Amino acid sequence: MDTLEHLHKQLDNLEELRTIVKTMKALSAASIRQYEQAVSALAGYYRTVERGLHVVLKNTPSLPDAAGRMHKPLRLGAIVFGSDHGLCGRFNEDITFYALDRMKSTAANPENHLLLAVGARVAASLEQAGQVIEDDFLVPGSASQITMTVQQILLKIDEWREQADVYYVYLFYNRHSGSKSYRPTGFELLPINLHRFHRLEEETWPSRCLPAFSIDRELLFTRLLRQYLFVTLFRACAESQASEHTSRLSAMQSAQRNLDERLEEVTMHYRRARQNVITSELLDVVAGFEAITGNKS
Numbered sequence: 001m002d003t004l005e006h007l008h009k010q011l012d013n014l015e016e017l018r019t020i021v022k023t024m025k026a027l028s029a030a031s032i033r034q035y036e037q038a039v040s041a042l043a044g045y046y047r048t049v050e051r052g053l054h055v056v057l058k059n060t061p062s063l064p065d066a067a068g069r070m071h072k073p074l075r076l077g078a079i080v081f082g083s084d085h086g087l088c089g090r091f092n093e094d095i096t097f098y099a100l101d102r103m104k105s106t107a108a109n110p111e112n113h114l115l116l117a118v119g120a121r122v123a124a125s126l127e128q129a130g131q132v133i134e135d136d137f138l139v140p141g142s143a144s145q146i147t148m149t150v151q152q153i154l155l156k157i158d159e160w161r162e163q164a165d166v167y168y169v170y171l172f173y174n175r176h177s178g179s180k181s182y183r184p185t186g187f188e189l190l191p192i193n194l195h196r197f198h199r200l201e202e203e204t205w206p207s208r209c210l211p212a213f214s215i216d217r218e219l220l221f222t223r224l225l226r227q228y229l230f231v232t233l234f235r236a237c238a239e240s241q242a243s244e245h246t247s248r249l250s251a252m253q254s255a256q257r258n259l260d261e262r263l264e265e266v267t268m269h270y271r272r273a274r275q276n277v278i279t280s281e282l283l284d285v286v287a288g289f290e291a292i293t294g295n296k297s
Contacts, residue, residue: 004277007270014266018259021252024087028249035242036176038143039235046231049224053197055210056221076108077166078115079153079189079233081173081240082122084139088248091174091182096125098184099172106188108168116156118149118237143238150233157190157229167191173236174243182243189232192225 080099082092103113117123117136126133135156140146160166169190174182213220 004270004273007266007273010266011263011270014259014263018256018263021256021259025249025252025256028245028252031245032176032242032249034143035238035245038146038238039176039242042231042235042238046235049227049231050197051205052224053194053221053228055213056217056224057194057197058210074108074168075164075166076103076106076113076168076170077157077160077164078103078113078170078172079157080115080117080122080126081171081237082117082119082125082139083244084120086121087251088244089251091244091247092119092122092125095172095174095184096122096129099126099170099186100129100131102172102186103170106168106170114160114164114166116153118153118240139241139244140237143241146234146237146241149237150230153233154226154229161190171233171236173240174247176239176242176246182246185239189229192228 078099080095082095114134115126115131117126117133119139120136123133123136137149137152140149157166157169160169167190168188170186171189172184172186175185177183
C-alpha cells in the first residue's frame with residue numbers, strides 16, 4: 001500500500017502535469033485561430049490571381065503546359081508538410097502513409113523521386129518508412145514566418161526542375177476540416193492544369209468588362225503563375241499548422257480527461273490513507289490512555 005507521503009507526491013506531480021496540459025491547450029487554441037485567419041486573409045488574393053490567369057489565358061490558342069509534356073522525364077518531387085514537435089497524435093504518421101500511397105499511383109516512376117519534408121517529425125516518419133529525404137525545412141513558428149519558408153520551397157522546386165529533371169511536383173499536407181479534425185490531402189502542384197482557369201468563363205465576371213493589360217502576355221503569365229504557386233504553398237503550410245494544433249488540442253483534451261480521472265483516484269486513495277493514519281494515531285492514544293489508567297487501578 002502506498003504511503004501518505006508517496007500519495008502526496010503523486011498528487012503534486014499530477015497537478016503540475018495538469019497545469020502544463022492546460023497551458024498547451026490554450027496555446028494550441030490560439031495558434032489554430034492564428035492560422036485560420038491567415039488562410040482566410042489569403043482567400044481574396046488567391047481569387048484575384050485565379051482571375052488574372054483566366055484573363056491572360058483567354059483566347060490563347062494553345063496552353064503552355066501542354067507543349068512538350070511527353071518529352072519531359074517523368075520524375076517526381078514531393079513536398080510533405082508535418083510537424084517539428086510531438087504530442088499531436090498520429091498527425092505525422094497519417095500524412096506519411098497517405099503521401100506514400102498517393103505517390104505509388106502517379107504517372108511518374110515511384111522509385112525515382114525526391115522528397116522534401118517540412119518538419120523534423122514527418123522527416124523521421126518518412127525515413128522510418130524507408131524513404132530518403134533529399135532536404136528538410138523547419139516548420140514556421142508563426143503565420144508571419146510562413147512567407148520565408150514558402151520562398152525556400154519555391155527555390156527548391158526551381159532547383160529540382162533545372163538540375164534534377166523533376167517534372168511532376170506533388171504537395172501533401174493535412175487539411176484543417178473543423179475544430180476537432182483534419183484530413184490528409186494531396187494534389188499535383190506542377191505541371192499546373194491551366195484548363196481549370198478557362199473554366200472560370202462559366203462564372204459571372206464581377207465587373208462589366210474584362211480587364212486589359214499592356215505588358216507582354218508571357219511575362220504577365222509567368223508572374224501570375226509564380227504568385228499562384230506562392231499562394232498555394234502558403235495556404236497548404238497554414239492549413240497544415242492549423243491541423244497540427246487541432247490534433248495537439250485534441251490530444252491535450254484527452255490527456256486532461258485522463259489526468260482528471262487519475263487525480264480523482266489518487267485523491268480518494270490519499271484521503272483514505274490519511275484517514276487510516278488519523279484513526280491509527282487515535283487508537284494509539286486510546287490504547288495508551290487505557291494502559292495508563294489500567295496500571296493505576
